[in-house]
Amino acid sequence: MIGLLETGSGYWNAITWVIMVIAVGAAVIWLRNHGEDKYKKDTDQTKPFLSGNPEISKEDSHVSASHIYWGFTEALKHYYQPLIKLHTGNINDYSGWIVLVMAIIFIVVGVS
Amino acid sequence: MSSILTHSPALVMALPLLAAFLTPVVGRFNRKILGWFISAILGLTLGITILMAIQILTNGSMIYVFGGGDAGLTLPSGYTVPIRIIFHIDGMGIFMGLITAVVSFLAAIYSLSFMQKESGLEKYYALLLLLATGMFGMEFTGDIFNFFVFLEIASISSVALIAFRSNFSGEPAEAGFKYMVVSSISALMVLFAIGLFYGQYDVLNMATIASVMQFTQLDKIALILLVTVLSMKAGSVPMHMWTPDAYSEAPAAITMVLVAASQASLYALFRVCFSLYNISLNTVTIGWIIIILGVLSMFIGVTMAIIQKDIKRLMAYHAISQTGYMLLGVGVGLAVLANPVALNSFGIKAMEGSIFHIMNHAMYKGLLFLTAGALFYRTGTRDLNKMGGLANNMFYTTIFFIIGAAAIAGIPPFNGFASKLMIYESVYKFNPLLSIIAMLVSILTLASFVKVFHSAFLGPKLEQYKKVQEVPKSMLFAMATLACIIVLFGLFPDVIVKNLVHPAVMALINQTNYTATILGGI
Numbered sequence: 001m002i003g004l005l006e007t008g009s010g011y012w013n014a015i016t017w018v019i020m021v022i023a024v025g026a027a028v029i030w031l032r033n034h035g036e037d038k039y040k041k042d043t044d045q046t047k048p049f050l051s052g053n054p055e056i057s058k059e060d061s062h063v064s065a066s067h068i069y070w071g072f073t074e075a076l077k078h079y080y081q082p083l084i085k086l087h088t089g090n091i092n093d094y095s096g097w098i099v100l101v102m103a104i105i106f107i108v109v110g111v112s
Numbered sequence: 113m114s115s116i117l118t119h120s121p122a123l124v125m126a127l128p129l130l131a132a133f134l135t136p137v138v139g140r141f142n143r144k145i146l147g148w149f150i151s152a153i154l155g156l157t158l159g160i161t162i163l164m165a166i167q168i169l170t171n172g173s174m175i176y177v178f179g180g181g182d183a184g185l186t187l188p189s190g191y192t193v194p195i196r197i198i199f200h201i202d203g204m205g206i207f208m209g210l211i212t213a214v215v216s217f218l219a220a221i222y223s224l225s226f227m228q229k230e231s232g233l234e235k236y237y238a239l240l241l242l243l244a245t246g247m248f249g250m251e252f253t254g255d256i257f258n259f260f261v262f263l264e265i266a267s268i269s270s271v272a273l274i275a276f277r278s279n280f281s282g283e284p285a286e287a288g289f290k291y292m293v294v295s296s297i298s299a300l301m302v303l304f305a306i307g308l309f310y311g312q313y314d315v316l317n318m319a320t321i322a323s324v325m326q327f328t329q330l331d332k333i334a335l336i337l338l339v340t341v342l343s344m345k346a347g348s349v350p351m352h353m354w355t356p357d358a359y360s361e362a363p364a365a366i367t368m369v370l371v372a373a374s375q376a377s378l379y380a381l382f383r384v385c386f387s388l389y390n391i392s393l394n395t396v397t398i399g400w401i402i403i404i405l406g407v408l409s410m411f412i413g414v415t416m417a418i419i420q421k422d423i424k425r426l427m428a429y430h431a432i433s434q435t436g437y438m439l440l441g442v443g444v445g446l447a448v449l450a451n452p453v454a455l456n457s458f459g460i461k462a463m464e465g466s467i468f469h470i471m472n473h474a475m476y477k478g479l480l481f482l483t484a485g486a487l488f489y490r491t492g493t494r495d496l497n498k499m500g501g502l503a504n505n506m507f508y509t510t511i512f513f514i515i516g517a518a519a520i521a522g523i524p525p526f527n528g529f530a531s532k533l534m535i536y537e538s539v540y541k542f543n544p545l546l547s548i549i550a551m552l553v554s555i556l557t558l559a560s561f562v563k564v565f566h567s568a569f570l571g572p573k574l575e576q577y578k579k580v581q582e583v584p585k586s587m588l589f590a591m592a593t594l595a596c597i598i599v600l601f602g603l604f605p606d607v608i609v610k611n612l613v614h615p616a617v618m619a620l621i622n623q624t625n626y627t628a629t630i631l632g633g634i
Contacts, residue, residue, distance in 0.1 A: 002604065002606070005530055005533075005534075006461075006606075007533050007534050008461040008462070008465075008534055008540075009537040012524075014524060014604075017525050059574065062500050062570075065421050065496030065497050065499075065563060065567035066421055066497050068567065069418060069563060076415075080415075083412065083415070084419075089353075089357070093353070094294055094353045094354055095297060097353065098297055098340065098344055101340055101344075101351055102336065102337070105401055109332055109335070109336055109394070109398070110332075
């Protein structure tokens with residue numbers, strides 16, 4: 001069967017997956033079209049409710065890259081702080097890492 | 113036609129090499145046709161590489177002896193060892209050659225518009241051709257000293273190309289210098305290892321060295337030197353730090369080729385471990401060393417990527433992370449190489465996943481770097497904090513980015529999913545923890561690209577980008593071609609694995625075939 005990939009413990013067929021996605025997607029759209037019909041475009045109904053505060057402009061509400069995953073990096077700051085420190089940008093350190101890894105491999109291969 | 117096929121290994125090298133020296137002449141006469149001339153040369157090279165691939169995958173390895181009367185005669189009468197430079201192209205070599213041919217050709221097409229306003233294009237295109245020549249040479253040669261020469265050609269041209277746009281923002285000259293230093297270290301170590309082989313065995317042909325390998329202390333030292341520096345050239349953690357510098361500062365099309373150049377070093381690492389040493393080395397120890405380098409690369413690469421604000425640095429860290437997958441799968445294959453039961457049970461499949469991932473990575477990472485280049489071309493910045501709402505103006509670039517991002521994150525039905533699934537399932541049988549780490553890295557990869565998508569493409573139109581337009585057609589063509597390859601490889605991965613990946617893996621594993629092709633069964 002074309003598209004059938006043996007993966008080691010099972011099989012993968014992307015064509016079947018695509019057909020399934022199309023079928024499920026069609027069912028979801030069909031269900032959606034039978035849903036609530038009281039939605040009125042371009043009315044207050046479409047605005048988000050922000051505890052009674054006015055909605056800020058879309059341009060001002062765009063979250064920039066620096067703020068995305070702030071919580072993730074903050075929670076992992078003890079992992080990130082030394083990791084960032086290691087990335088000095090200094091070519092001497094780059095060379096040092098090569099020598100260090102070479103020395104470790106020498107020891108590992110030597111004793112094995 | 114048969115004559116072209118016979119001499120195709122030499123032609124694939126000669127075309128870009130001679131064109132590189134012709135480029136300044138063509139540029140002097142007509143600068144406008146320069147890009148088209150280079151594209152035509154690299155297109156022709158791609159065509160010949162495809163012909164070679166069909167020939168090799170149908171009839172087996174291809175041999176080309178330089179300077180001999182008969183291109184296929186490795187041992188003329190009276191000789192016991194091959195002394196001429198021999199190109200030895202098997203399933204693995206041509207697999208890599210195809211990657212090089214595709215990315216070099218598309219880099220030239222993309223550059224038609226991307227580099228149009230730059231000065232010194234003769235130098236740029238000549239260096240691109242030399243880089244392609246170096247990569248082809250690294251992948252096709254069967255002579256270890258010849259490999260060193262091509263490694264140097266690729267490295268020197270890469271250095272100049274990384275530093276090419278020193279008039280742009282960033283520090284291209286510094287990145288080029290850093291790459292020059294690490295490349296020089298690697299070249300020196302490779303040369304030292306070659307000296308150790310030549311001093312012991314008096315030969316430079318890799319198949320011949322493999323056939324007489326005693327695995328002495330000197331061979332062990334050569335192995336350690338080669339494993340370390342080739343891992344470094346592939347961008348493996350903790351020797352990866354040159355990668356974000358070099359990848360982010362080079363022009364986008366060149367970054368795509370640099371990814372393939374790193375993979376050529378990865379190929380060399382695999383060639384050394386499997387074809388040169390094979391089971392004569394302590395496969396478990398070296399296999400685990402490669403696995404550990406792979407896991408470190410996967411995890412540290414992706415976690416460093418998440419915190420980046422420069423789109424190309426972010427993608428460069430992902431390139432490191434994806435290299436980890438390749439090291440992981442092949443490392444598992446190497447660790448069980450001496451155990452036929454485990455090798456057949458999951459080792460070969462793990463290697464197939466990894467080797468397939470090399471090609472997939474070249475395609476989707478190439479596409480992602482080209483989309484980053486498209487954003488830079490229109491906005492003049494690589495800073496994600498300064499971008500936003502670009503999907504409103506750059507519809508096709510957005511679609512291509514989504515395809516590339518979905519592929520790298522391992523989302524079905526794209527090609528990255530197929531190769532990653534093969535790695536997960538086969539590596540799980542070796543060590544479940546490694547497989548779980550690989551899956552976690554995929555999730556973090558998705559998170560990282562969601563960040564890029566949100567920062568650069570989503571949101572309302574920003575005032576400063578209201579007049580931004582879609583990129584020119586040549587850039588779109590290069591991106592569209594890669595996107596099509598990604599989708600097709602994702603939909604029909606079995607065809608690629610059966611016809612390209614499996615022969616490549618078997619060429620690596622079967623050392624006897626490798627040596628017998630040159631030495632005639634000695």
